Amino acid sequence: MISVGTQAALPPQPVWAETVRGAKRDAILTAAREVFGQDGLEGATMRQIALRAGCTTGAIYPLFASKEMIYAELLASSLSDLHAHVRKVFDQPTTNAQTSRHAAAAHAFLAYYLARPYEVNLGLYAFNGLKQTGVGKQDDQTLNEALTQTLLLLAPHRPAGKPRRPNTQAMCVFAQLIGTLVLHQAGRLKPGRHQPQALIAHYLQTQHIAENQETDDDNSN
8 A cells, every 4th residue: 555655755647747758758869869870861760760769659759740850859959059059158258369259159169069970960961961951941940040040159240230140251160160070070181180170270360250359249149
């Protein structure tokens, strides 16, 4: 017989149900991360994800209606972590008066992905080769907006209110960062014995982004 004291210690049913739901969600996301890493978005199936998670597909659909929704969830989490990492560095005063916060943000962007090569492929949908891929119009737009918040930190913008889109300079820095990360992961920097950090530092210097130049909307979130 269960004592009154034991009953009182049990969590309320809604809390318990939400805890179980959260655990299932985490297990599915972990399994999907592995499946996507092996087969990419196009090659992955809900059945594969279910098998890896140790459940049935019927247990997945109440949480995720499609594999694209799962992929979008993983990528959204990655982009959120990226922005938090870069924003934290951007908001810190630079130790070198000659170095801009935008350059510090670019180096933080590089460091984040160097430590997480899986997430480079996740963001580029590149597990099975580079090609234009998406997870649906609405989710694609949401993910692009999330990435935009980080790209706005990579270069100064004119003080004309909050910039809605990254300017050309910010996109050039982004292109340089992604190109360097892809070459690094492919081992194509080895012939010149170049380090990614040194290449980006050189690029920022030649483009004068490393110089300390602040604008009114540098503090926009």
